[in-house]
Structures are given as C-alpha cells and as structure tokens.
Amino acid sequence: MTKTLATFLCVFLFAQAVRAQDANYWSSSYNPAGFLTPGAVIAFNRDSGVMFLNPALLAYNTKNTASINASIYQYGSINIKNGAGSGLDLKSTSASIIPQMISATLSLKGKHPFTIGYALTNNPVMSFRANQQRDATINVLDDSYSPGNEYFLGQYKNVNTINETAGIISGGFKASDHFAIGISAEGQIRKQDYDYDVSSRALYNTNSALLPQFSNVQESYTAGYYHVGIRFKGGIAYDNEKHHLGLTLSSPLLHIAGSGNLLSDNEISNLIMPHEADTVNLLTNSRQRNLKVNYKMPVSVALGYAFDYKGGQLYIVTEYFAKVGEYDILTPKNQSFIKGVDIGDDLLTPEFLKFKDARKAVTNFGIGASYLLKPDLMGYLSLHTDFNSISPSLYNINDDGYRSNTANYNIYHCQIGANFKKRKFNLRTGLLLSYGTTNKYLQTVNFDNPSEANYLSGNPGYTKASQFSVGLMLSYIHNL
Template sequence: MMKSTYLLFALCIFLIGQSVQLLGQDAHYWTEQFGNKSMLLGGNVIGSVDDLGATFYNPARLALQDDPKFLISAKAYQLSTLRVKDGVQKADLNESTFGDAPTLAAGSFKVPFMPKHKFAYAFLSRQQVNYSLGTRSELTYEYNDTWPGEETLYVDFNVNKTIKDEWMGGSWAYALNERWSVGASGFASILNQSRTYQLFEDGLSSDSSAVASYERTRIKKYSFTSAVFKLGVNYESKNFSAGLTVTTPYLVVRKSGKVDYDEVLAGFDLDEDGDIDNDARLIKNTTSDVDVNYKTPFSIGVGSAYDFGPVKLHVSAEWFDKVSRYAVMTPAPFYAQKVPDYLLSASGPLEIKDRLYDERHSVINWGFGVELSLVKKVKGFLSMSSDYSTLPETGPIADGLPTDNFTNSIFTANIFHYGGGFMLNFDKIELTMGTTYSRGTQTIGKIVNLPGDDTNPEVAVDVLWERWRFLVGFSLPFYKFG
C-alpha cells in the first residue's frame, strides 16, 4: 500500500510546479507602473497623469502637454522573493532574483498639417516575469515493501516560467475645448511565454541491489503578436481633473506554440503484484505548430485628482471583465508508448491530450496617491493600490495520471503595492527617486506527500511573494500641464 502512494508523491510535487511558477504579473493587471511620477503614485493617474506616461494611462491627457519632447522612465531595479514555507517536509523553498525592472521610453512629434493635434510614441514592457524554483533532496526511510530495510529516495525538482510582453506604438490626442480632450493609443504586443516543469526521482534499496527511477518533464512555449487599443477622455478645471479610459482585448494576428511531454517510470511495483515490469511506463512526445490562443479582458478605468494646494490627491480604479475558460494550447492528441494495464481505457491505448487551459475572474483594482509640496522645487509622494488576483479558486487534482486539463496558473493571492519618493525640479530637468514594495501571501494545502507518509494530511503551507523596487530617473525637458 505504501508503494501506491508513489504516484501521489509525483502528483503533489506537480502541484508545486503549477502553484508557484506564475506569481505576480501573469495573474494580476496592475503590477507594472510606467513613467517617473506615475511609479511613485502607484499608477493611480488615469485622470491626472502629467508626463508621457499618458500614452499608457490616458492618451487624452497628451492634449494638455506643452510641446513635450522625450521621456526616459526611471531606471528601476527590483528584488523579487518567492518563499514556500515547509515546501518539502520541513524544508523551505526559496528563490530570489535581482535585476532591471520594466521601463518606459516615450517621445512626441508633430504633424505639420495637424497643428492642434498631439502625437506621441512609446515603448514599454507590459509584463516581465522570470521565476525558477527547485530543490534537491536525499531521503532515507521505508517506502517499498518489496525491498529489504530502508530505501533511499533522491529527488531533483525544478519549475521555471518566463513571460515577456513588449508593447510599442503611438498615441493621438485632441483638445475639444479648454476643459475636454480625447485621445487614443494603439500598440503592437509581442508576447513570449515559456514554462518548464522537471521532476527526477531515483530510488535505491538498502543493499544497493535494486534501483527505481521516475522522470517527468513538461515544456510549453508559445508566442503571440497582437494589437491592443486604448481610448481616453479627460476633463480639466483649475483644481480638479478626471479621466476615463477603455482598453480593448488583444487582437491576435500571429501565433505559434510548441510542447514537450516526457514521462518514464521503471523499477517500482506500484500495484503490489510482484511484477515490476508490469508497472513500467514510457510516454514521450514533441509537438510543434501547436494550435494556441490567447485572450485578455475588456477594461474600463476612471480616475481623478484634486489639488488642495500643498496636497494633491490622486485616485483611480479600473474594472476588468472576466475571461471565460478556454484552451490556451491544444496540441494534437497522442498515445502513450507503454503504460500499466490499469491505466488503459476500454477502447485501448491511453490517449494523452496535454492541453493547457486558462480563465480569469472579473476584478476591480483601486488605489490612491498623495502628492506633497514640501519645499520649493521638491515634492514628496505616497501611494497604495490593490492588485487583485484574476484566478478562480483551485481544486484538487484527481488521482491517476493527469493527461489533460492543466491550468495556466493557480496562484490566487491578492497583491498590494505601496510606494513613496521624491521629485526635484531643476529648471527643465526632473529628478525622481523612490521605492515601491509589493506583497502577496496565500495559504494552500499540503503540497508534498512523500511515499508512505500519511501524517498530518490537513497541514497547510504558506506561499509568499514580495518585491522591492528602487528607482532613480529623470525627465528632459520639464513638461507643464494645464
């Protein structure tokens, strides 16, 4: 009976790979901010953005700019940390990365025969994710009744996910009168995603006379080239401003995908019939030119700001529509080369589909930022914003060999962002310095059940994701709005 828990061990480790490889941007829409001042205000500038970050937040605000030339977003560095407490037995799983954060570069230009219209271009990193988490363990205990004494189990496990979504495009804006303006942005999105899951387990009998081995590898890669549009309207008065934006779903114009599926098991008598060979399995397949699909939600954002004099308050909120369940990747089914008899269907060989699914809840993110006039030419900023997970609650994976119905992500924690910093004005140069802190935690069920270990089935573990960003940047020249 202990031996039959071996597959459960493999499945539970698979849960780790699904749970922790997608923390951050992939399940959240407000993880990134663009533009120096906008970063410090937590992106709560839909109705008040006053630099070329307007190309992203509200293109209608471009109509208020006094002939801006070029904006280099703050140079930001980030430290991201992922922790799974008691991830494998009492051992924590930890991963930290330090590097550049996504940035924005934008500029404006004129069209001679349209002097009252404003135009701009922008390059920004809409998503940038790179996580890798793994462990190597050597465990000694009794988990195989057919071998004498205690066995040694070697475990080598790793999951990795990378996402890169680059936007490039242009914006147009026009002032209808002194108070109202409209605008639109159009971007080309180039999205690349790669996810790799690898698990190697090797068992050795106490007398070194018998060896067992299990391998599972899953690699999924896809890329999309899409178009996305943002429409904006803005109202402006002496001390008050308000804006509204509409963002379209991605319109996919080009796509590609590839999957690898490997699974090998040898040397274990899982059904306790004394025949090791009858439990062996071999499943290998590579599929190129996979049918892929990618969906993003329709969204509506609103924001406003009121200038009290020494204090200016910025508030924003954005509603994102749901995305109904759909297949991201649908590779052609294939048949396992060899599996145990009890995994065969009545119709014959085991069919492997290996499809990848995704779905997203509707969410409303909100936040506020405070702009303080401290002394002449020096301003301070404080901000807080929500970043709710779009993912539905996850359920257990059924017993047996999972051949279909993998989800794109199951991390359901909500993230909150906190920011603060300073901006110094020197004639036509703005110097920005600040930091932001983001954090999300989630409690999930026991994610690793070792063979023969039936203790504490109700134990829960905590998953923590946090990120520090440190930014120093400048804008040249200084832009005056209003």
C-alpha cells in the same frame, strides 16, 4: 487495454498536475495606480511632456516634444514554505536592471490642437527558478516485497519566466474647454518559458543483489512560446479647476501571430501498486514544434479622480478586469504519446499536454498623493492593491494539462519618491515596494510521505507562500 491505460494516466498525471506575477494585472509600475511613474494615471495630474495611460490626457500637453527614459533597479524574492515537503522550501531570488519605458510626445498646433505620443515599454512579468531535493531512508515501499526502510531520492525543479514588450501609439485632443478624448493602440510581444521536472526513486530493500532494483517515477514538461497581439484603448478626461476625472475602456487582446514548442517525458518503472500483482512500467514522450498559440487579456475599465489642494494633489483610481474562461495557450497536436503500445497516436495527447490559463474577474484600487516640498521639488506617495486572478473553480473538473501560472496570492504595492523640476528637464526617483502572501498555496509534490499509492510523490497539501520586491526607479524627462 486502452481504457486501462487511460484510467492509469489520468490518476498518475492528475496526481502530478502543476498547480502553479503572472496572475496579477497591476504588478508593473506602469499601471493606473503607479502615481510615482510619469504618466501612470487615468485623471490629469499636471505632468507635462509624458506618455499617459489615458490617451485623452495627451490633449493637455503643451510641449512640442518630450522624451522619457525610466529604469528600475530591482531585487525580488519568492519563498514557498515547505514547498516540496517539511523543511524543503522553494526559494527564488532575482536582481535586475529593467529598462522600463522610452517615450515621446509631439504636440501639433493649429485650429484643432492634437497631441501624439508613442512609447516602448518592458515588463518582466515573472522570474521564478527553484529546485529542491530529499535524500533520506524512510519506509516508502510495501513491506511485502521490500521490508523496512528504503533509500528514497526525490528531486523537484520549476522554472517560469515571462517577459512582455509593448509598443504604444496614442493621440488625444480637446473636445471642449473641459473635456478631452483620446485613443491608443498597443502592440504586445509576450514570451514565456516554463520547465517542470519531478523525479522520485526508492531502492528495494531486499539485500539480495549488489545493485538492487528500484521504483522510479519521473515527470518532465517544458513549454515555450511567443505571442503577438494588439489591444485598443479609448479614454475621456474631464478637467475643471481643482477637479479632474478620467475614464478608459480597453479592448481584449486580439491575436496576430504566435508559435510555441513543448517537450514532455514521463516514466514509471518497477512500481508495484497496492493490491496489484504485476509491476507498472509506463513510458510517455512527445516533442512538438510550431504549435498554435493564443494568449488572452480581458476587457478592462478604469476610472480615476484627482483633486488639487494647496501644495499638491490627491488621486484615487480603480480598474475592473473581466473574467477569462479556461482556454489553451498551447494546444498540442495528435501525435504519438504512449510508447511501446500500439493503441493509436492520438490517445490523450492534447488533453494531457495542453498549456492552459483561466482567470476570475478582478477589481484593483489605488490611492496616491503629491506634495510640494520645495518650489522645485514634489514628493509622491501611493498605495495600491494587485489582486490575484487565479481561481481553481474556473477550471474543468477533469484537471488535466498544465497551468501556466506560478503566483496565486494578492500583492500590495507602495511607491514613495520625488520629482526634481527644472525648465528643460524633470528628474524623478523613488522606491517601489511590493509584498504578497497566502496560506493556501497548493503543493505540487510532498516528499514527506511518498508511497506506491501516490506514485512516490506524496500527498500535496496547502502551505504558505510569500513574495517581496524592492526597486529603485530613475526617470529622466527632457523637454526639447
């Protein structure tokens, strides 16, 4: 009995398994290629009074204190073409005002000058909300017991929201006339809420009852957690007239605290499988709280180079992120899962309900340029990649559990804007444009061809997915 149930659950839940800028490292404008964003560089770009990604660059800050307040007014859209079947697109749009960063620097004078910087940053990593339905009369069930077409109702819902807030403290000083050294510590709070629901129903076509029987397959999985971690970064910078180099090494994210919850409910009723005499009826359910959480970020190395030319600067940068093997963000407890059958509390629970992640190694590239349009007006333009880190080959062959990601496409970013400079302040504004697409987005369900053999969820295939976003950045830098 146990073996039969285990085999059945494997087939059912693997068929329903979730294949879902939750998997892109440079989606935030505050990344090493965010040339328009104040301080988002690895090599010295002659900005003053800003909080740099490379802590060594703080050594070049000659201002006593400065503060930054950056906000982004952003519109974004994600469209998974035919995501739940032909004509059943999965669309998600969002409009938001994002307080991006508040920071300050303090320059300590003396025999060995030293500059300290601190910042609070906010990064809304992912906001995906989509639902779809197919309501049709088609041939779903076998004609041996339900001849002709049946009334079919399929519904799909997926929500995935991720937000990260970080506090950063950095210090940098000059080791010599041309070299500077710095170190920073970043404490991060990451919150994710994930909700996945699919239901498929087909009414028996028997004409023998006022209220006919129907086959029903439902799957529901909700996970939510927060994770607190810290990572460290060391940086060096070289500055020699027109040439500027920068290098940073970031540690993995170290776990400090975290807690998560999950809720799962799966039901199969009155489903007659091919070549089987009896109907299948199954109920699995679990609610678990205060689960252990572990979220990982890999080691990364970034290298940047800036060259001064008459009237502006050219900047190039690259960053390498190491591979992250499969691991569980949420690990369920051994609690009752299959209802109505006395086969032990721990059968399959951790395997089927875990919330997991895995990432391949990624290298991103960026290029930027600035040009002095007027004595007090500097123009900026930058382009950078944002390659996706999802790779199905990283997961175990037994594809159990739920993947935490939604996006699986590369994204390309463009920033264009200007900085208006006065003695006491800088006002910087610009457009942030992003676009990503893939023709290899794997559906979770496909309501085109539901049948008993695929548990009324159809046979998923590959389709097209795309993402577009536009944002207006406003940044005010005040030198006190």
